[in-house]
Amino acid sequence: MPGTTEPKQLVIAPAVVVDNVAMTYRVASSGPADPGDEQPASRLKRWSRRPSTVEVRALATLSFVAEQGEAIGVIGLNGSGKSTLMNLLCGKLQPTGGAVYASSTPTMLGVSAALVPDLSGAQNIMLGCLALGMTHAEIAAKYESILELSGLEGSINLPMRSYSAGMSSRLRFAIATSIDPEILIIDEALNTGDDEFRDRTKRRMDDLRAQAGCVFLVSHSLKTIQDLCTRVIWLDKGDLLFDGEPAVALNWYRRYTKELANKDRFAAAKVRRRMLNDLRPVSIQPLAAGRRKSDV
Template sequence: MDAGDREIFIEGHPCVVVDGVEMRYRVASSAAEEPDAQRSKRRFLRRAVSKPNMVTVRALNNLSLVVERGESVGIIGRNGSGKSTLMKIISGQSKPTSGAVFASSTPIMLGVNAALVQDLSGDQNVVLGCLAMGMSRVEVDEKFDSIVELSGLEKSIHLPMKSYSSGMASRLRFAIAASVDPEILLVDEALNTGDAQFADRSKIRMDELREQAGCVFLVSHSLDTIKDMCTRVVWLDKGDLIMDGEPKVAVKAYQDFTRHLSKGNSISASRILDDTKANLVATEVRGRSSRRSKG
């Protein structure tokens, strides 16, 4: 059985079910179709005035997950592993090539590129962002102080957002998105602000969301953030699910993999990747056998 051929078992009342999702992109490539250097030059000149060579990029490969209420799922992996693609599919921003995503409510997506108006002040953006998420003006007024407190911007809340550092803007976006008490919150690289106090406040807020029978997805290159804020970690690599398990165990396996890569030990890194992926499949087979015997 291949890691992609994953059967999906649903018990209890999950928040999100990702069922056999695949994502493919067709993109232009400047790569020559023939290896010969002279022919490549001629083809390059012809391609400059003709159609580009199109190739298929496999962003996600037959991925299945079940996320229960109360879970906080960290998603880790190298750049280009499919992390943000998965978040966009779960949030409904992108439609998968095949497979489906089922959610108990509309997921709220928070990313560092969330659209707010740079020329407006922070407090004006709080109102704008909350209204865009469906709050009434009365609800905005009720939650305004708590949003500003969570963001930690204090008097800076009255300055134009274009004057904010990237960390300040990220904190404001998180505070706005988390104010609506979403059942499903997706956070894409929005907590890497380097602010220890904000990290504590945001963790408390994410814990509150989970306690309110919700779930949180968090993409971050900060492995400390992942370990501190998540109850479960999913490791993706080149669109494949490599590991799905306890944060400390998954993060350590990923760190071992990247350490070998950084030292140029590509064979050792590949062995870690293959062994970890094989263990995922073996664990699923044992789990399936156990469930069937109980039935």
């Protein structure tokens, strides 16, 4: 109508765009495809030569868009490509195909290397925060919230080597999430411990998401994925099998792993084929793909 204006469409910028990304490695190989068919003379000749290289596919071509405010769980058996994908997202690896774009530099939960077992938890909070680039003033302002999130008030002055695996994991999580990253990658088993700590963890991740943050959580704990994530990506042998609702993903994943545990590889392969057939391909539009590549 004359005199009226159409409402503006708001374009929500994605946090991460994975555009046709693939990853292969070249590794040394000194043996034939079938060693049983090799003659002794040929084997001796092979041992005298320099090892050849073979190409190993870590990730098949995949695409997805992670929106701001999402908590994305990444599941899959060992060797499925989860850690490779996380290293691509944070820039530790460069893909052999495609590109990764991010709205800011992703932060990986990786303060473990900076922590010292013989130092107390309190000293490790200082050390870990310094490793994340925080100033002494920022650490002082954040210290109480880190301590509260970790739930280690009664043990914070004990050496970290005396902590259980769960206590250490909680301290690492509390330190790593103290910097309010826009994109957080947690690529390790997050032991959420008791219900009280699980609730604190969920609140912290909800806070990050409310600040237009995006969280990627790799975990073998399906309970953790169920409690903390709004979306699930399932990788298997480098293939993307599922990207969507956590309840649906976990239901099929449990079925798949149960068939494998029962050594029914035919039934497991049937589940895998169904996942691949039902997966809806993602087409990255020029607007998203044209965003700047993360300079990590």
